[in-house]
Amino acid sequence: MTDSITIVVNGEERTVAPESSLLDLLGVLELDPRAVVVELNREIVRRPALGDTALSSGDRIELVHFVGGG
């Protein structure tokens, strides 16, 4: 059992504890789950499922929100 797994969040490698969920990741990043939309390996994960979705080594996560635009 390793003590961490490596994932890619918004294009940057990060390590998280094994068996972390997406909700745990948002907690570590101090992000409000209501203020971001989460994509895991190009599939959207809806808010109610964030706590039940476990991270695996090599997962690619995108965290997006609304910014200024025309």
Added chain:
Amino acid sequence: MADQPFVIGGREFRSRLMVGTGKYADNETMVRAIEASGAEVVTVAVRRVDLDRTKEEGMLHHLDPETVFLLANTAGCYTADDAIRYARLAREAGFNEFIKLEVIGDEETLLPDVDGLLRAARVLVDEGFQVMAYTNEDLITALRLEDAGCAAIMPLASPIGSGLGLINPYTVRTIKRRLSQPVIVDAGVGTASDACVTMEQGVDGILMNTAIAQAQDPVAMASAMGHAVEAGRLAYLAGRMPRREIAVPSSPTTGMLD
């Protein structure tokens, strides 16, 4: 003068002016400009959260979705697949089913890739989106977008961010005449007279960003744009006098002194 309600995708909006939220010097100015414009529909882009918090916070820190209608865009997408991906992410944010669909075909001009646009529009309409499609001022593409089920067709006045104004009033007028769905001119307006002339063509509304955000005084320009859109709309409804190549006196030609 009584006007028709301004309805897109079954939803009625109070202002025919829609504004963007990009390129403002600061967020306080943006919020004040939006208020001054009277716009209800406000566009936003979908981007990665900045995990280092070195850049600005998300728009929802500044805009209240209860008071403005957030219209997400797919700006920056160069393929139909990318635009579809961004649209799905935007909808997941949970505000509405509307998407301002952009599929860009060229970096220098930011002109749309109409083939990719049509493909993305068909997929998103099938998925229940209310698609507002940013497109060329080309009638055939506009008709195809309408056939694809788009909720609004958004021909450009001139390229995004150019401020060149309405380059081709004839084609925009033709699109408006031939389509049943709302026609909203998106991009290219530079100042209030551009907005007024555009509305005088009979289009249903205008979406603009840079003309307000990059004005010397964005809040004052936002107010000017609000008035210009209303003035142009009223002038269109009023019906202008015919153009004449000769002068016609306004005062009586009779009753003159000997």
